[in-house]
Amino acid sequence: MIAHEAATPAAEHGAAPTEAAFRAVYGAAPAGIWAAPGRVNLIGEHTDYNDGFVMPLALPHTTIAAVTPRTDGVLRLHSGNAEGGIVELRIDTLRPAPDGDRPAPDGRWAAYPAGVVWAMREAGLPVGGADLHVDSTVPTGAGLSSSAALEVVTALALNDLYALGLTPQRLARLTQRAENAFVGVPCGIMDQTAAACCTAGHALFLDTRDLRSRQVPFDVAAQGLRLLVVDTRVKHELGDGAYAERRAGCERGARALGVPALRDVPHAQLADALATLPDTPDMPDTRALVRHIVTENHRVEEVVAHLDAGDIRAIGPLLTAGHASLRDDFAISCAELDLAVDTALAAGAVGARMTGGGFGGSAIVLVDEAAADTVSAAVTAAFAAAGHAAPRIFTAVPGPGARRLA
Ligand code: ADP
Ligand code: MG
Numbered sequence: 358m359i360a361h362e363a364a365t366p367a368a369e370h371g372a373a374p375t376e377a378a379f380r381a382v383y384g385a386a387p388a389g390i391w392a393a394p395g396r397v398n399l400i401g402e403h404t405d406y407n408d409g410f411v412m413p414l415a416l417p418h419t420t421i422a423a424v425t426p427r428t429d430g431v432l433r434l435h436s437g438n439a440e441g442g443i444v445e446l447r448i449d450t451l452r453p454a455p456d457g458d459r460p461a462p463d464g465r466w467a468a469y470p471a472g473v474v475w476a477m478r479e480a481g482l483p484v485g486g487a488d489l490h491v492d493s494t495v496p497t498g499a500g501l502s503s504s505a506a507l508e509v510v511t512a513l514a515l516n517d518l519y520a521l522g523l524t525p526q527r528l529a530r531l532t533q534r535a536e537n538a539f540v541g542v543p544c545g546i547m548d549q550t551a552a553a554c555c556t557a558g559h560a561l562f563l564d565t566r567d568l569r570s571r572q573v574p575f576d577v578a579a580q581g582l583r584l585l586v587v588d589t590r591v592k593h594e595l596g597d598g599a600y601a602e603r604r605a606g607c608e609r610g611a612r613a614l615g616v617p618a619l620r621d622v623p624h625a626q627l628a629d630a631l632a633t634l635p636d637t638p639d640m641p642d643t644r645a646l647v648r649h650i651v652t653e654n655h656r657v658e659e660v661v662a663h664l665d666a667g668d669i670r671a672i673g674p675l676l677t678a679g680h681a682s683l684r685d686d687f688a689i690s691c692a693e694l695d696l697a698v699d700t701a702l703a704a705g706a707v708g709a710r711m712t713g714g715g716f717g718g719s720a721i722v723l724v725d726e727a728a729a730d731t732v733s734a735a736v737t738a739a740f741a742a743a744g745h746a747a748p749r750i751f752t753a754v755p756g757p758g759a760r761r762l763a
Contacts, residue, residue, distance in 0.1 A: 368417035379423035387423035393510035393759035395495035396551035405545030408618035410657035415555035420493035420506035427486035472539030500718025505548035508532035525553040555758040589693040624655040649686040673708025680710035689715030704735035
């Protein structure tokens with residue numbers, strides 16, 4: 358059970374409380390303290406399993422881990438955000454979840470850090486046991502990637518403690534493998550790369566085919582703007598099956614078009630590509646899935662061009678177009694996300710879209726600094742009027758990626 362769910366999640370928390378908590382749990386000082394952030398994706402949704410482009414930025418909200426290595430092959434895991442006390446495992450008995458056996462949403466949190474140890478050992482890396490305690494300000498299950506923050510902070514700590522010398526990209530691949538194969542969640546590579554590679558003040562333009570990336574300056578405040586995150590606090594259950602269906606549909610589209618991945622369909626040839634797809638009653642509709650992925654990759658490139666030109670305001674309509682594409686073509690929005698986006702735009706936002714996997718989670722809203730409070734109030738009021746739980750709204754300032762704190 359995830360214990361704390363603040364109304365407005367505070368971002369800042371230093372190393373000291375986590376160090377103190379580690380001492381209280383394990384009775385000794387940790388060998389070190391590390392942090393890894395949650396993230397929001399500015400643009401590039403569902404493109405990461407199509408070898409496409411994404412553009413996440415790190416949140417100031419972080420997961421902090423205090424860790425000490427052990428020589429006896431025991432792994433002890435404790436979280437200040439989960440009930441149930443210390444989870445104790447032996448690293449030589451770690452086994453992936455059987456196919457289809459997804460973790461309960463809050464029951465098996467230890468699978469995330471344990472999966473990292475498993476993935477590193479499976480890759481032949483000389484990792485031993487550890488005592489680990491984490492504290493996090495990343496809202497869980499809100500589409501802000503608390504799972505990747507937990508995995509990456511674990512991997513970075515082990516990388517340092519066992520002197521593995523791995524690059525951030527390698528840590529991202531290993532932690533994705535942990536989540537895919539050990540925890541059993543078929544996520545793409547974006548979340549772990551964001552947690553491992555983002556830098557303060559930037560969005561990360563990432564090519565998920567080869568993990569080449571570029572830090573693109575994203576100082577919204579300097580242009581009189583603000584990026585709001587609206588956590589709808591809902592997660593509709595059809596999410597997992599729908600993700601698998603869309604993933605399969607994208608692969609079906611790529612096969613029908615004779616390309617390795619939908620990333621290989623140039624935007625200029627989209628109309629031709631759609632015309633060549635056979636008329637089959639696929640659910641979800643393959644044409645619509647292809648159109649979303651190809652236009653979304655193009656939107657990422659357009660956003661990058663505007664940011665390179667120093668014009669953040671110009672990305673607003675692209676964010677909004679991205680929402681329409683996710684709602685209408687990819688069909689993964691929901692009433693709460695649409696309400697957040699529509700209300701924000703009606704109240705004067707520069708652009709808005711759902712972010713993350715869909716069917717709940719969070720939306721992002723780009724807004725003039727002067728209009729931020731009005732827009733936030735309008736969204737909160739609209740949720741109340743519709744009978745939804747109050748959303749959690751906070752400002753996203755791009756923070757640093759995973760790092761050692763002490
Ligand atoms: P998201 O990554 O969008 O937050 P996920 O469903 O992928 O949502 O991951 C959320 C899960 O990750 C939680 O249910 C919990 O099992 C685990 N988790 C993340 N952070 C922590 C933490 N600090 N302590 C314990 N478990 C955590
Ligand atoms: Mg996750």
